[in-house]
Amino acid sequence: MSTNESSAMDQLSNEELATKLDSDLLPKHVAIIMDGNGRWAELRTLPRIAGHREGIQSVRDMITVCLELGIHALTIYAFSQENWNRPAQEISSLMGLLEYYLSTERTKLIEQGVRFRTIGRLDALPASALQWVRAAEQETAHLDKLHLTVALSYGGRTEIVDAVRELLREAQDGKLQPNEVDEARIQQHLYTHDLPDPDLLIRTSGETRISNFLLWQLAYTELYFTPTLWPDFRRRELLLALLEYQRRERRFGRVLSTISS
Numbered sequence: 001m002s003t004n005e006s007s008a009m010d011q012l013s014n015e016e017l018a019t020k021l022d023s024d025l026l027p028k029h030v031a032i033i034m035d036g037n038g039r040w041a042e043l044r045t046l047p048r049i050a051g052h053r054e055g056i057q058s059v060r061d062m063i064t065v066c067l068e069l070g071i072h073a074l075t076i077y078a079f080s081q082e083n084w085n086r087p088a089q090e091i092s093s094l095m096g097l098l099e100y101y102l103s104t105e106r107t108k109l110i111e112q113g114v115r116f117r118t119i120g121r122l123d124a125l126p127a128s129a130l131q132w133v134r135a136a137e138q139e140t141a142h143l144d145k146l147h148l149t150v151a152l153s154y155g156g157r158t159e160i161v162d163a164v165r166e167l168l169r170e171a172q173d174g175k176l177q178p179n180e181v182d183e184a185r186i187q188q189h190l191y192t193h194d195l196p197d198p199d200l201l202i203r204t205s206g207e208t209r210i211s212n213f214l215l216w217q218l219a220y221t222e223l224y225f226t227p228t229l230w231p232d233f234r235r236r237e238l239l240l241a242l243l244e245y246q247r248r249e250r251r252f253g254r255v256l257s258t259i260s261s
């Protein structure tokens with residue numbers, strides 16, 4: 001966006017920003033690396049967990065905006081496999097926060113028609129957190145206004161390893177020949193097998209890396225990096241990201257004249 005365009009956007013209210021969106025050009029699937037909670041807290045001389053806690057309101061805003069606009073899938077990176085290397089106290093606070101979120105938000109998610117699911121090596125989670133996760137998954141399994149997928153104990157490389165293991169098991173059982181392995185077959189064995197690839201990936205906090213998130217699925221996703229820290233990334237920031245997405249030209253390796261809209 002040019003400086004002029006961005007200062008013009010600054011003048012607009014959230015409602016005006018929303019009316020600028022083209023409903024035919026919205027992403028079907030938005031993925032978010034929710035980063036910067038620790039720095040948000042440190043800036044306020046608060047403990048890191050205060051940033052994680054504040055970040056929950058940003059998650060609520062994302063869900064509300066997706067529902068309002070009819071964006072069908074939202075996938076959020078909440079805890080990576082690498083995050084197990086953080087101090088034990090931060091890990092246990094994060095797990096506590098997950099339980100808190102699911103226990104307080106469950107009814108609202110159901111009312112909103114949100115299907116809650118997780119991806120990752122969930123067996124690494126503490127038993128009580130896992131119970132809350134499984135309960136929320138079961139209770140919302142029939143809903144489909146918004147598919148909310150939370151990546152927990154998730155690693156993109158591990159997801160591919162798990163897919164390869166399943167394929168090898170099928171081969172051992174004589175159900176799969178090497179020449180039957182193609183992109184579609186691998187995709188069917190990913191944790192996200194029933195979701196379209198993300199159209200838009202947002203990462204907050206100024207970091208410009210993928211950090212082992214959805215490695216396979218992001219092949220042709222539009223990437224949006226913003227310096228805004230996750231707890232400050234609210235409705236307005238998402239609308240701005242969507243407007244930027246709508247200015248992108250998605251070519252998928254082709255030349256523009258051959259792409260039908």
Ligand code: IPE
Pocket residue numbers: 034035036037038039040078079080083094205
């Ligand atoms: C993102 O915020 C949340 C998780 C990774 C769990 P961080 O905790 O990474 O915050 P920063 O990057 O240290 O500011």
Ligand code: IPE
Pocket residue numbers: 033034035036077078079080082083207209211
């Ligand atoms: C990525 O953030 C993981 C999540 C947001 C859950 P990190 O803060 O863990 O990533 P790095 O360490 O900066 O790459």
Ligand code: MG
Pocket residue numbers: 035036037
């Ligand atoms: Mg971080």
